[in-house]
Structure formats: structure tokens, C-alpha cells
Amino acid sequence: MAEARSGRSATLADVARLAGVSAMTVSRVLNDRGNVSASTRIRVQRAMDQVRYRPNAMARSLALGRSQTLGVVTFDTAQYGPGSAVLGIERAARERGYGVTITVIERPDHDALRSAVLSLDDRMVDGMVVIAPFAAMAGALRDLGRGTPIVAAEAGHQGEVPIVGIDQGLGARLATRHLLEFGHRTVHHISGPADWIESRLRSDGWRAEPGDRGVTAPPALDGDWTAQSGYEAGMRLADDGSVTAVFVANDQMALGLLHALHERGVRVPQDMSVVGFDDIPESAYFLPSLSTVRQDFARLGAVAVELLDRLVTDDDFVADDRLLIEPSLVVRESAGPPSP
Amino acid sequence: MAEARSGRSATLADVARLAGVSAMTVSRVLNDRGNVSASTRIRVQRAMDQVRYRPNAMARSLALGRSQTLGVVTFDTAQYGPGSAVLGIERAARERGYGVTITVIERPDHDALRSAVLSLDDRMVDGMVVIAPFAAMAGALRDLGRGTPIVAAEAGHQGEVPIVGIDQGLGARLATRHLLEFGHRTVHHISGPADWIESRLRSDGWRAEPGDRGVTAPPALDGDWTAQSGYEAGMRLADDGSVTAVFVANDQMALGLLHALHERGVRVPQDMSVVGFDDIPESAYFLPSLSTVRQDFARLGAVAVELLDRLVTDDDFVADDRLLIEPSLVVRESAGPPSP
DNA sequence: TGCCGAAATGATTGCGCTAACATTTGGGTG
DNA sequence: CACCCAAATGTTAGCGCAATCATTTCGGCA
Known part of the structure; x- marks a missing residue:
């Protein structure tokens, strides 16, 4: 009889009932807000463990208006660059407590980008990284004129959206x-x-x-x-x-x-x-x-996410137009002096 | 005066107000349920266009208990195989109307996999593809014992979870x-x-x-x-x-x-x-x-998603243990007869 | 003309959570 | 020992949408 309603997983209300407190108190314990006595906190935590409580991210997002999720728009390619950048972004996002939702567009044109961005918006992502290595995407990015923060990666300069890239x-x-x-x-x-x-x-x-x-x-x-x-x-x-x-x-x-x-x-x-x-x-x-x-793509991802995180967190923050990471030369055997 | 509450984007209620109907009718138009007269349908659609209405995916998920999102668990590698598989999965998912949330695990061990799966559950994904090319993940997969459907890709045979792979x-x-x-x-x-x-x-x-x-x-x-x-x-x-x-x-x-x-x-x-x-x-x-x-990874992704889609859609569907795609030999110049 | 049933539409409620405000409890102080 | 303030806890409402059930509308038929 651990779970209130068998089948579905336990909700916050179930935990509250079990612990004999109000839902709000459980929420406070959950989010580590202050103003909860040590004894109730423990009681609530026990109840949580007992029913294996897991907060529903969707419900929280809806209530909060934030989803702790970043969107990534990339396009359909197995190219080394974009692929590595996505990995770098995912890792950096995870380190900052964000989930990542990916949208791949087939053609790098205006409409595809627009609809990808809108669909991420529908999912209430807190911010987006658009991997935009095509010239054609510059104009599309400019036209978005949006609310949720966007950072472009591997993109050219187009004003409007801050860019993170490798020089x-x-x-x-x-x-x-x-x-x-x-x-x-x-x-x-x-x-x-x-x-x-x-x-x-x-x-x-x-x-x-x-x-x-x-x-x-x-x-x-x-x-x-x-x-x-x-x-x-x-x-x-x-x-x-x-x-x-x-x-x-x-x-x-x-x-x-x-x-x-x-x-x-x-x-x-x-x-x-x-x-x-x-x-x-x-x-x-x-x-x-x-x-x-x-090119250090891990770094690129980290910088992009850090920037985005700031834009999301701090309303007053104004990003630089452009953040460039320095690439480095790797000397091996394929280049040498010309023969006389 | 297009938008009811400036700033935030329009909600279904805004559309209803503007069209002079109830929210429920708007919802019906939105989801293309029947029982809406042609004239109201048009009126509602006009209102939607006017305020650029976009349904909130989170709210819908919460109400429906489904999110139209698939989760992908992969691990932190730039290896060609897993990377290509993710692309294939994303594309196939998109074609079937699913969004994709990715979780990358750092180490392919029991706990990491478990926590990745749980976190995707928290986001109410409808199903998951776990790219599990490590022997160590087999046991972990078996231990999940879960509700939402899971398909393993590039994995060994471990019972419990259906496998999609290349032979x-x-x-x-x-x-x-x-x-x-x-x-x-x-x-x-x-x-x-x-x-x-x-x-x-x-x-x-x-x-x-x-x-x-x-x-x-x-x-x-x-x-x-x-x-x-x-x-x-x-x-x-x-x-x-x-x-x-x-x-x-x-x-x-x-x-x-x-x-x-x-x-x-x-x-x-x-x-x-x-x-x-x-x-x-x-x-x-x-x-x-x-x-x-x-190895045809696009195909792998497509098969995995198709299988998952069926598991999600049809409760009675019982998947085969194992779906293998045939690889093909590509003959070039690096192999030939031994010299005498 | 009045009645019936199907089609169209609406009201209510809940998904699971949190913000904002309201209320209670528990010391310390004079 | 009454009083006051802060800490602890509870209540209400709402995020945006859809299921369910209730109600209205309308065309067809006797």
C-alpha cells in the first residue's frame, strides 16, 4: 500500500497525504526552500522515498513557465563539426541542469528554421542554440524577432542573435x-x-x-x-x-x-x-x-550554453554580439618546405 | 489588439474569446475532432491566425498524459555508429510526429542509465530508444522493469527489452x-x-x-x-x-x-x-x-522508431525480441588474393 | 405544427505543480 | 503571563489544455 493510486506513479499530493502535510510543504521540501522544520522535512523525505516519488517535469514547467530545457536546432548531416557541437552542447547543458531537446531541419532555409524554432517554443524551452552554418540561415535568424533567448553557433555575423563560434x-x-x-x-x-x-x-x-x-x-x-x-x-x-x-x-x-x-x-x-x-x-x-x-567543439558547446544560461537567468544581461574561440594549428607530416 | 494579454503568447482561451466560442470548441477545431460546424470552424481558425495561436505542448502533455516526444539515451562519444544512429532516430521520429529529447550518459553503467531513463520519464516521454552498445548496459536495461516502452538499439541480447540492431x-x-x-x-x-x-x-x-x-x-x-x-x-x-x-x-x-x-x-x-x-x-x-x-544507420533509426511507435500506440502489441538489419559488404581495393 | 434525435456547443473538472497570500504555532520579551 | 514577531504550515488559485458530461440547436418527419 505504498502507492496511493496503483499504476500511475506517485504525485506530490500522494506524498503530502502520506506524510500528513499539505502539498505546499512537500513542494517546499522538494525545491529546498527554507521554512520547513527539520522534523517535517525528514517525514516528507521518508514519504517520498517510500512511494518513489519523482516530480513531474511537465507539470512543473507549466506552473513555472520554465522547463529547464534547452532546444538545439541543427540540420541533417553527419558532418563532423555540427555533430560534435551538439555533443558539446548537450554535455554543457547537462552540467548546468538543463535537458536538451533536438530538432533537426532537413533544409537550412527560412521556413524550416522558423518552424523548428516555433516547435521548440511550443515545448517551452528556456533557450535555444541554433547551429547555423549556412549563409541562408542568417536572414532567417534575423527574422525571428523573438522572446526566448537564442544563441547561434557556427554562424556568420547577422546582428540580432548573438553568435558563438570558432574563429x-x-x-x-x-x-x-x-x-x-x-x-x-x-x-x-x-x-x-x-x-x-x-x-x-x-x-x-x-x-x-x-x-x-x-x-x-x-x-x-x-x-x-x-x-x-x-x-x-x-x-x-x-x-x-x-x-x-x-x-x-x-x-x-x-x-x-x-x-x-x-x-x-x-x-x-x-x-x-x-x-x-x-x-x-x-x-x-x-x-x-x-x-x-x-577546433574545440566541446568548448564551443560550453560557451554557447553558458551564454544562453546567462540570457535565460538574467533578464538584464546583454550578450556580446560575437564570441570567438581560437582554433589551433596541429603540425604533422603533410606539410614541409618546397623541394628546391 | 490582436493579442489578448500582450507579452505572453495567445492561449486557447484567448482564441475562444476572440472567436466567441468556448474553449472546448477551439480545442475540437485544433485537434480536428468532428462535430464542429463549418462556419464556426472557419471563425475559430481565423481567430487562431489572427493571434498567431500556437498550442502549448506542455499543457497538452499534462492533460493528455502523453507528450508526443521520444527520449533517446546515448553516451558521450563521437563514434560514427552511435552518432549516426541518433540522427536516424531523430529523422524517423520527426516523420512520425514525435519530438526528441536526448540524454547523454557519461559512463555506460547501471546507475547512469537508470537515472537517464528516470529523467526522461519525468519529462513524460512516450517511449525511449536506448543506444546500448556496452555489455555493461545489458543488465542495467533488464533491471529497469518499467512502464513506458523502451527499445534498445545496437545492443546485445538481454531479454526484457526488444532490440533493434544491425547483424x-x-x-x-x-x-x-x-x-x-x-x-x-x-x-x-x-x-x-x-x-x-x-x-x-x-x-x-x-x-x-x-x-x-x-x-x-x-x-x-x-x-x-x-x-x-x-x-x-x-x-x-x-x-x-x-x-x-x-x-x-x-x-x-x-x-x-x-x-x-x-x-x-x-x-x-x-x-x-x-x-x-x-x-x-x-x-x-x-x-x-x-x-x-x-551499416545502414538511417534504417536502424527508422526501424527502432517504428517499433517504438507501435509499442506506444498499441497496448496489445507484443514486439519481437530482436530485429536485425542486414549489413552489406562494400568491395574496394584493400583486399585481394594473396601473393603466391 | 409539434416532436424527436443527432449534431453542435458549453460548463465543469482535473492533469501535477507552484506562487501568493492566509493562518497557525512557538518562543522570547517586558 | 500577555503580547508580538518570526518561523512553520496551510489555502486558494491558476498554468493551458482536453475528457466528460450537460445542454442547446436544428433539420426532418408525422
Whole structure:
């Protein structure tokens, strides 16, 4: 006869009845509010244990207007970046006592984003992280004009919504500089797809780095993040005797490039140097191991959630437009000095 | 003057007031119940549009006892398998009108799993998918003894909870057979960590495949899924002249193996054949491209969610113990006949 | 024209919890 | 020992929605 109504799990009222107090007192014990005598507290706790009481999060949310849940909007991709970011966010959220509800959108367009955000709103999430690596999402984010706090991750600058990201431009410059410092006259580039913000930022960084070195960047080859596209670009680069160094916008494409170069008998790094971006776990074991730019996604998630938490908790808090995390260069074997 | 109470978003009561009907009628329109005249329906819909009404999912859940949300329990890893499975589950859930709440557990032990499941229960999820690739989780799953339906994915057999998975044993046999059919006398093996169920199943499949061919399997080398461990195992295999074929329990380790063999001057597939497992997107561009076993995680997610949906919807439904999806062999360049 | 039954609509109540206010209890103080 | 204040506890109401049952409306038929 532990449970009042068999079947359903015990409610706060059941506990109150069992402990011989009012529901309110149980609620106070539950939420560790003061003003409960030690003896009743113990009695209530005993009752809770006895019926294995678990507070109903929904009911609490409804009463409070808050859900202790954060929403994450991401899109349908197995890409390393977004996937890692979600994990980082989830972990950080959990550490701060939030649950996480995920909504995946199929296409990164205005309507899909809007409806994802609305559906998270319906679930009364306290805040959202939108992973928005597409240029097309910038406008959509701006148009939301909303109440519950939103933080964009891996996004470009669009005003309105605060951004948390890893400094793509800096990463690209680190990679390019690494190559230039080996003495390469110029650095070629395989870019990501044009509709990704990060792709543009990496290309911009690559183009900007030579600076006053008096080097003009050659035209970039367009990739689409896949190893396949890196392979195709590699086939073209292999035929161009003037190419001695390539900055590739991600590690998968760099893998494709390495594959193509190997097929063509171009040795890396002796004949051609390659630097990638992302530092996926595999890249240390490419042939040769890949010099690349590491992004700390766990950190990204932590920063995004911390920011969001503040926005949720403190009404007066005004967030910076932009929080950038510094990436770092990982030097391995795929880049070296040009052969004389 | 569109919204009744400025600030907060409109409630069903606001719509009712505006349309001049009772809340119940609005609810009927909302849920597309019958017994509403065309004219009132239109009037109500207009009112809804006017105040941009969005039903509050929490309130509905509380009233209904159902939340149209599925919970996913996974654990903290960037492994390709679990990550892909989560995506597949999310997509399938969305297609069936469910939201998804994710809980990541740090360690795959009894208590962590239990508390994750309880916390999802608190949120009144209608069902859960537990991604449980660790042997240690089997017992924990059995101990739950619960009310809301649970489906385990990528798990071993433990009774109690229905399992959805990809047939690891079959995959391992396909890989091993592929090598044997090239004429290799025996197939060596680099295994995954012993505490992963899938790791054991793959090793078992490998050991079983030779069957009556009269080949006895050599001892396996222990890996831990990382390319690093594959590399280390590779260093040992390279020194053993008798090894001509290796089945590696995942593609990352296969990559490490390829790296090690390359360093030692062992040619693949001429001197040694290699088959991996998973078919990660990169493996087609390894050097050489990797023959491997493909797992369809999207399908896995879809099957898991479909099963869960039935368990949720139909009280009388009794699930099969075990639903296995067939993996397929992807033949590329890393395996071939032994040199004479 | 009056009556009947089905369709349309409404009133009440409760899901499980907490905020806000009301009430009681228990010392310490003069 | 009465009084007062603070601590402890209880009461009421409401978060937004839907199930249940009650009531109204309306068309069809004798």
C-alpha cells in the first residue's frame, strides 16, 4: 500500500497525504526552500522515498513557465563539426541542469528554421542554440524577432542573435601562414561549398593571410566537403607543376586530395604540402599524417550554453554580439618546405 | 489588439474569446475532432491566425498524459555508429510526429542509465530508444522493469527489452568470407574493446566463419576502436610474415593499420589484405580504398522508431525480441588474393 | 405544427505543480 | 503571563489544455 493510486506513479499530493502535510510543504521540501522544520522535512523525505516519488517535469514547467530545457536546432548531416557541437552542447547543458531537446531541419532555409524554432517554443524551452552554418540561415535568424533567448553557433555575423563560434578566419590564416613560412611562393586552396558560412570564412582567411608578402592568391578550387570533391580537385592540382602547397578547407577533402596525389605519384610533403581543417580523429593516421587546424567543439558547446544560461537567468544581461574561440594549428607530416 | 494579454503568447482561451466560442470548441477545431460546424470552424481558425495561436505542448502533455516526444539515451562519444544512429532516430521520429529529447550518459553503467531513463520519464516521454552498445548496459536495461516502452538499439541480447540492431555477426562473416574466398589460408583480426557488445559479436562472427574450411582462427589482437590502436596492432602484424589477411573491427582501426603497414613497406593488398567495418564516409579514400562492411544507420533509426511507435500506440502489441538489419559488404581495393 | 434525435456547443473538472497570500504555532520579551 | 514577531504550515488559485458530461440547436418527419 505504498502507492496511493496503483499504476500511475506517485504525485506530490500522494506524498503530502502520506506524510500528513499539505502539498505546499512537500513542494517546499522538494525545491529546498527554507521554512520547513527539520522534523517535517525528514517525514516528507521518508514519504517520498517510500512511494518513489519523482516530480513531474511537465507539470512543473507549466506552473513555472520554465522547463529547464534547452532546444538545439541543427540540420541533417553527419558532418563532423555540427555533430560534435551538439555533443558539446548537450554535455554543457547537462552540467548546468538543463535537458536538451533536438530538432533537426532537413533544409537550412527560412521556413524550416522558423518552424523548428516555433516547435521548440511550443515545448517551452528556456533557450535555444541554433547551429547555423549556412549563409541562408542568417536572414532567417534575423527574422525571428523573438522572446526566448537564442544563441547561434557556427554562424556568420547577422546582428540580432548573438553568435558563438570558432574563429574560422584565424584558423585559415594559421594554416596558410604555416605553409608560407616553409617558403612556398603561393598557397592554393580547395574550398568548401559556397553556401556554407564557414567555407567562406576559411577562404577569406586564406586569401587575406599573404597580406603584404606580395603574394597573390591563385583562384580556389571549389569542393563540397566530401572526400570525393577533394579527390577531383586533387586530380587537377596534380597536373599543375606550379602547385607546391594547398590549404584544404576540411580534412575529408584533404583525404581525397592525398588519395589523388598518391595516384598521380605526387609525393606529400616533398612534392606538395597539404594542410587541412577540423582535425577529425582520423587525420593523424592519413598517409601522410595530416597537418590541420583543430577546433574545440566541446568548448564551443560550453560557451554557447553558458551564454544562453546567462540570457535565460538574467533578464538584464546583454550578450556580446560575437564570441570567438581560437582554433589551433596541429603540425604533422603533410606539410614541409618546397623541394628546391 | 490582436493579442489578448500582450507579452505572453495567445492561449486557447484567448482564441475562444476572440472567436466567441468556448474553449472546448477551439480545442475540437485544433485537434480536428468532428462535430464542429463549418462556419464556426472557419471563425475559430481565423481567430487562431489572427493571434498567431500556437498550442502549448506542455499543457497538452499534462492533460493528455502523453507528450508526443521520444527520449533517446546515448553516451558521450563521437563514434560514427552511435552518432549516426541518433540522427536516424531523430529523422524517423520527426516523420512520425514525435519530438526528441536526448540524454547523454557519461559512463555506460547501471546507475547512469537508470537515472537517464528516470529523467526522461519525468519529462513524460512516450517511449525511449536506448543506444546500448556496452555489455555493461545489458543488465542495467533488464533491471529497469518499467512502464513506458523502451527499445534498445545496437545492443546485445538481454531479454526484457526488444532490440533493434544491425547483424554484426553476419557483417563479420561477410568480411571474413570475402578474404577467405580470395584464397587466404587464414584471416587475422583486430578486435574492438571487449566491453562493447558489437565488438564481441564481430569477433565471434570472424571466428565462426571459417567453419568447416578447416581453418583455425589465430588469436585476435585487441584494439579500442581508435586509429592509434589499429596502428599499434599493425606494427605487430607487419613483422609477422605469415599474415596475409586481416579483418579489422572498424574503419578507424583499419586506417591505423594501413598507416602502419605503409610505414613498414607492406603493400596492401599485394602483401596483405584488409577489410574494415562501418563504411565511414572517408574509407573510400583511404590508401588504398578500404573494403568494408556497410551499416545502414538511417534504417536502424527508422526501424527502432517504428517499433517504438507501435509499442506506444498499441497496448496489445507484443514486439519481437530482436530485429536485425542486414549489413552489406562494400568491395574496394584493400583486399585481394594473396601473393603466391 | 409539434416532436424527436443527432449534431453542435458549453460548463465543469482535473492533469501535477507552484506562487501568493492566509493562518497557525512557538518562543522570547517586558 | 500577555503580547508580538518570526518561523512553520496551510489555502486558494491558476498554468493551458482536453475528457466528460450537460445542454442547446436544428433539420426532418408525422
